[in-house]
Amino acid sequence: xxxxxxxxxxxxxxxxxxxxxxxxxxxxxxxxxxxxxxxxxxxxxxxxxxxxxxxxxxxxxxxxxxxxxxxxxxxxxxxxxxxxxxxxxxxxxxxxxxxxxxxxxxxxxxxxxxxxxxxxxxxxxxxxxxxxxxxxxxxxxxxxxxxxxxxxxxxxxxxxxxxxxxxxxxxxxxxxxxxxxxxxxxxxxxxxxxxxxxxxxxxxxxxxxxxxxxxxxxxxxxxxxxxxxxxxxxxxxxxxxxxxxxxxxxxxxxxxxxxxxxxxxxxxxxxxxxxxxxxxxxxxxxxxxxxxxxxxxxxxxxxxxxxxxxxxxxxxxxxxxxxxxxxxxxxxxxxxxxxxxxxxxxxxxxxxxxxxxxxxxxxxxxxxxxxxxxxxxxxxxxxxxxxxxxxxxxxxxxxxxxxxxxxxxxxxxxxxxxxxxxxxxxxxxxxxxxxxxxxxxxxxxxxxxxxxxxxxxxxxxxxxxxxxxxxxxxxxxxxxxxxxxxxxxxxxxxxxxxxxxxxxxxxxxxxxxxxxxxxxxxxxxxxxxxxxxxxxxxxxxxxxxxxxxxxxxxxxxxxxxxxxxxxxxxxxxxxxxxxxxxxxxxxxxxxxxxxxxxxxxxxxxxxxxxxxxxxxxxxxxxx
Numbered sequence: 279x280x281x282x283x284x285x286x287x288x289x290x291x292x293x294x295x296x297x298x299x300x301x302x303x304x305x306x307x308x309x310x311x312x313x314x315x316x317x318x319x320x321x322x323x324x325x326x327x328x329x330x331x332x333x334x335x336x337x338x339x340x341x342x343x344x345x346x347x348x349x350x351x352x353x354x355x356x357x358x359x360x361x362x363x364x365x366x367x368x369x370x371x372x373x374x375x376x377x378x379x380x381x382x383x384x385x386x387x388x389x390x391x392x393x394x395x396x397x398x399x400x401x402x403x404x405x406x407x408x409x410x411x412x413x414x415x416x417x418x419x420x421x422x423x424x425x426x427x428x429x430x431x432x433x434x435x436x437x438x439x440x441x442x443x444x445x446x447x448x449x450x451x452x453x454x455x456x457x458x459x460x461x462x463x464x465x466x467x468x469x470x471x472x473x474x475x476x477x478x479x480x481x482x483x484x485x486x487x488x489x490x491x492x493x494x495x496x497x498x499x500x501x502x503x504x505x506x507x508x509x510x511x512x513x514x515x516x517x518x519x520x521x522x523x524x525x526x527x528x529x530x531x532x533x534x535x536x537x538x539x540x541x542x543x544x545x546x547x548x549x550x551x552x553x554x555x556x557x558x559x560x561x562x563x564x565x566x567x568x569x570x571x572x573x574x575x576x577x578x579x580x581x582x583x584x585x586x587x588x589x590x591x592x593x594x595x596x597x598x599x600x601x602x603x604x605x606x607x608x609x610x611x612x613x614x615x616x617x618x619x620x621x622x623x624x625x626x627x628x629x630x631x632x633x634x635x636x637x638x639x640x641x642x643x644x645x646x647x648x649x650x651x652x653x654x655x656x657x658x659x660x661x662x663x664x665x666x667x668x669x670x671x672x673x674x675x676x677x678x679x680x681x682x683x684x685x686x687x688x689x690x691x692x693x694x695x696x697x698x699x700x701x702x703x704x705x706x707x708x709x710x711x712x713x714x715x716x717x718x719x720x721x722x723x724x725x726x727x728x729x730x731x732x733x734x735x736x737x738x739x740x741x742x743x744x745x746x747x748x749x750x751x752x753x754x755x756x757x758x759x760x761x762x763x764x765x766x767x768x769x770x771x772x773x774x775x776x777x778x779x780x781x782x783x784x785x786x787x788x789x790x791x792x793x794x795x796x797x798x799x800x801x802x803x804x805x806x807x808x809x810x811x812x813x814x815x816x817x818x819x820x821x822x823x824x825x826x827x828x829x830x831x832x833x834x835x836x837x838x839x840x841x842x843x844x845x846x847x848x849x850x851x852x853x854x855x856x857x858x859x860x861x862x863x864x865x866x867x868x869x870x871x872x873x874x875x876x877x878x879x880x881x882x883x884x885x886x887x888x889x890x891x892x893x894x895x896x897x898x899x900x901x
Contacts (some may be wrong), residue, residue, distance in 0.1 A: 285321065288314040292349045293354050296363075298340035305337055306367040307359050309352040313343050323509065330565025334367045339709065353601055357577045369472045369574035370561060377407035377584060378414045380421075380474060382467065387460065388434040388453050389467050391427055396583045405474040407584055409546045409554040417474070424507050425470050426451045426458075431822065448503070482508055495816050525549040528589040532631030533572050534639055538564040542575050543635035545627070548587075557638040569594040576602060592618045593628045610658075645848070649791065650693035656792035660775060660784065663764050667738040668692055672799040674742040675705075675716045676807035683708065685720035686807035689736075690799045702810045714750045721754040735763060742800050744769040744783075748776045768800045824848070827873050829866045837861050838870075849874050 279287070291314045297306045310316030319325055320335055340439045346352045362370050381394040385401030393414065397404045408414035421427065428434070428450050428635045430442065436456030444450035451458035451466075470480045489504035538690040540560045546553050558579075563571055573596035580586050586606045596602060608612040619625040654666040677683035683705035689696040703723060708715045721739075725876035728735055737754075748767040755761045767776040773793065774783035786793045824835045841859040842848050848856075848870075856867035 279604045281341055283341065284343075285318055288317055288343065289345060291345050291406055292315045292347070292352045293343055293345040294352050295346075296342040297334065297338045297365075297367075298342070298361065299337045300339045301661045302340065304359075304363040304365045306334055306365050307356055307363060309349070309356040311349045311352075313345070317341065317343070317375050328565050330367070349601055350604055353598065355576065357581045361578065365561075367564060369563060369571055371558060371575060371578040377409055377582075378411055379404045379406035379408070380414060380418060381405075382470065383473070384467070387426060387462055390429060390431070391421055391470065393418065403471065409544075409556050409691075413554050421447060421470055421473065424473070425466050427466060428453060430454070434900060435580065446874060482528060492654055517877055526589065527587040528591060529587050530591045530627050530631045531575070532593040532628055532633075533568050533575075534632055535563065535568065535571070536639055536643065538562055539639065540568075540571050541639035542572065543631045543638060544579075545631050545634075547627075555634065555644070557635065559639070567594075572596050573598065573602065577605075578607055580606060586614050589615050589617065590611065591628050591631075593622055593632050594618055595690060653693070653791045653795050654789060657795070660786055660790075660792055661764065661766060661775070662779070663738065663739070665737065667736075667764075669734070669736045670738045670740055670796075670799055671736040672740040672742070672803035673720060673724075674715065674800070674803040674807040675713050675720070676804075676811040677705070677711065677713075677716070678811075682811055683716055684807055684810045685716060686803050686805045686810060687720070687724060688799060688806055690795065695799075695802060700806060702806065713743075713836060714746055717743075718750045718754050721751055722758070725755070725758050725760055727759065729760075735760070737764070738804075739763055739765045740796060740799055741765070741767040742770070742803055744774070745776050748778065752778050764877045766796075768796050770800075773797065824870075825838045827870055828870060834861050834866075 279563050288311050292309075293313050294307065294309050295313060295317050296304050299305050308316065320331065320338070325331070344355060346355060360370070364370050379394040381392050382405070383389045383392065384401040384403045394402075394404060395748065406414065408417065422429070427448060429444060434453050436453065438452075438454040441450070441452035441455050441457070445452040451462070453460070453463050469481060469797055485504050485508050489501050489508060492498075492501040492530075493503060526547065527549065528547045529757060530547060532543045534541055534543075538561060540563045542558045542560070543555065544558065545555050546803070558575065560571060560575075560633075566574075572592055572594055576590070576596065586609055586881045588610070590606070599616055603614060603616050606616075617624065619628060654668070657667050658664065667690060672688045672690070673685065675683070675685050685703040685705060686702075687701040689699040691699070701724065705716050705719060707719050725735070727733065740750060746844065748765065751765045751767070752761070755763060755765060765778060768774070769776065769783070772783075773786075773788060775786055775793070775796070776783050824830050824838065830838075838848050838856075838859055842851055842855070851871070853867050853871045854871050856862055857864045858866075862870070
């Protein structure tokens with residue numbers, strides 16, 4: 279059907295609509311209580327005119343609709359589709375952060391505190407998420423400093439003869455040896471839970487009483503340890519700004535805009551204390567109201583693994599507020615309220631968020647525009663480029679005497695690393711340790727494919743190396759007819775820049791932003807190549823180690839890796855998980871598990887021991 283035919287047959291039901299351009303790409307996704315009324319309104323001459331909608335309508339060539347049972351389902355589906363397709367004319371939250379949790383493994387007899395990326399129904403106690411992630415790392419550090427929780431993953435039965443180093447530095451009371459009772463450890467776990475729940479005041483008072491009691495009983499070492507805990511707790515409380523005398527949990531959102539850019543500042547308030555804040559930036563928001571920006575942000579931010587608090591304070595009213603409130607309440611599994619206060623204390627909180635958003639946006643725009651322009655102008659002048667280098671592609675090779683040889687390509691574009699365009703290459707045609715030939719293969723494969731498929735080409739190519747690597751690059755580009763693309767090499771030792779036009783390296787200022795950017799790209803290419811090389815080497819290592827276990831041949835080794843997904847998971851799998859792998863009998867599963875965990879298997883049977891993979895220790899206090 280043509281577009282006009284689809285417009286005539288639109289159902290009068292709630293759902294989601296997708297507009298596509300002439301190339302079939304999704305350019306806008308929206309929801310509607312009535313698809314017929316909402317979609318047709320875009321094409322009516324009597325609709326209010328605005329540049330954004332006019333530009334969108336000019337690009338629409340195809341239309342898809344998905345019918346839902348109600349408008350709430352349409353809102354949820356719209357959020358999921360926007361996240362998947364990232365259409366040009368939608369407001370997109372360009373934030374790939376995953377806010378971490380801390381998990382107290384209360385499903386274990388002697389719980390540990392570990393980092394978790396998502397909440398699972400596994401019997402553990404989860405705390406968070408933490409905004410930003412640095413707050414989680416600081417909290418984890420404090421807990422391990424204040425409370426003697428174990429960090430190892432071994433089975434605790436009190437049978438070990440001696441504790442690990444954590445005991446001797448007073449970070450664990452060695453329940454593995456039986457020196458710490460289960461009841462005493464449980465009290466430590468309860469203190470940790472109170473600390474993570476933010477009940478620092480009560481905890482500090484209780485620890486103070488214990489300290490005074492220990493001092494009265496002349497237990498000065500115990501009193502000193504409690505004194506340090508109380509001081510650390512007081513330091514934590516001082517860092518957290520109290521913004522409400524009521525112990526409320528709320529998120530405060532303020533939005534400001536400048537031209538086509540906008541910033542949403544988000545304050546995280548828990549139990550009346552400001553625990554953290556984040557700035558989120560949007561571009562190409564011309565034609566959107568502040569309320570629409572806030573509404574889009576809320577639907578995308580809380581669609582992630584983030585539980586909304588009972589109350590959100592907003593700087594503007596948002597469209598579909600009642601629908602959004604119902605969706606947030608479902609996410610929280612409890613009622614969530616949305617307020618856009620106009621006076622009083624809550625308005626002061628929102629104004630504080632707006633003020634911080636304005637400062638963050640100003641800094642963001644100055645940093646982005648000025649720094650990018652300075653870097654590009656400096657590189658164009660220093661390297662004698664024909665134009666500004668908006669896109670730079672960096673290459674490196676990694677191998678050990680020719681084994682597990684790989685290449686990497688990283689991309690710097692418009693002022694930042696563009697990780698979506700990174701590529702890695704497994705060397706196929708080169709035998710032995712010939713870095714020059716390997717680099718030639720990588721460059722030939724990258725740019726031959728770009729020519730075949732009409733892919734994007736860079737404004738500058740950067741090679742990790744010196745004159746030899748540069749000569750290889752020049753030859754490959756000449757063979758492909760791409761010798762018009764500027765090419766340079768950056769040597770690590772003296773940070774010398776080699777160009778095809780000069781026999782001598784260029785002498786650039788080591789502190790100049792342009793050279794620092796080239797070094798950043800070169801180092802990122804090196805990191806990306808080395809990480810891929812280590813992955814392949816680790817995979818080969820686990821394969822060779824598995825070959826040492828009687829009964830494990832190439833077929834079972836391959837099945838193990840494919841079924842469990844990685845070398846690390848094979849090493850960490852339980853007997854039951856190993857036995858669930860096809861072709862692995864229960865007896866063989868026990869042998870494999872005992873090979874990697876001889877200490878844990880010592881009491882259960884005499885299985886052959888083997889060396890730890892990659893030289894990792896099997897028991898060093900971390901399990």
